[in-house]
Amino acid sequence: MYVEISKAIERLYEIFSPYASGGMEYCKCGCMDEDEILKLHYAEWTTWQDKEVEAIRDFIRSEWVNRIHEEYWELDTSTLGVLGHFVEPKELFALWNITLNTRSLQNFVLFYYQYSNELGTKGIKISGRTYLINLEKILTPADLIPQLEQEFFNVSEKDPELAEKISIVITMLELSEPG
Numbered sequence: 001m002y003v004e005i006s007k008a009i010e011r012l013y014e015i016f017s018p019y020a021s022g023g024m025e026y027c028k029c030g031c032m033d034e035d036e037i038l039k040l041h042y043a044e045w046t047t048w049q050d051k052e053v054e055a056i057r058d059f060i061r062s063e064w065v066n067r068i069h070e071e072y073w074e075l076d077t078s079t080l081g082v083l084g085h086f087v088e089p090k091e092l093f094a095l096w097n098i099t100l101n102t103r104s105l106q107n108f109v110l111f112y113y114q115y116s117n118e119l120g121t122k123g124i125k126i127s128g129r130t131y132l133i134n135l136e137k138i139l140t141p142a143d144l145i146p147q148l149e150q151e152f153f154n155v156s157e158k159d160p161e162l163a164e165k166i167s168i169v170i171t172m173l174e175l176s177e178p179g
């Protein structure tokens with residue numbers, strides 16, 4: 001389930017404000033760095049009350065959706081591993097609408113270009129468990145290649161490096177198709 005980032009932040013502060021001695025102030029953008037997320041992991045957050053656990057998971061899902069669709073985000077496997085302590089990677093990927101907008105599509109290109117082989121062969125370790133992730137199976141809608149081709153032409157003059165990566169990703173996807 002996905003909740004808007006602003007609602008997820010409000011819910012976090014509503015649930016956790018009783019634990020703060022001087023009240024809680026927060027940034028409306030929901031910024032939270034990896035160190036803060038890891039502190040929750042080491043605090044054994046999964047043993048907390050159900051409403052607290054779900055508020056944290058809702059925030060992580062919302063943060064993911066907001067960043068992957070709206071920001072230029074050089075997502076890497078390390079960040080994915082940190083987020084995976086809270087929400088399984090396959091669930092996060094299921095929330096990623098690659099063709100939603102240009103930003104989402106470009107974030108996919110950069111991530112797929114850099115990590116698709118690694119995730120499919122070595123996987124990603126989270127809490128001692130290895131997740132093998134076949135991005136082609138979970139992240140490639142039927143209309144993806146035509147949209148990537150259009151994006152290639154949109155950026156070819158103003159960002160040749162991105163255009164080259166798009167071209168390589170198209171080839172990788174075509175080679176991964178059965179038959």
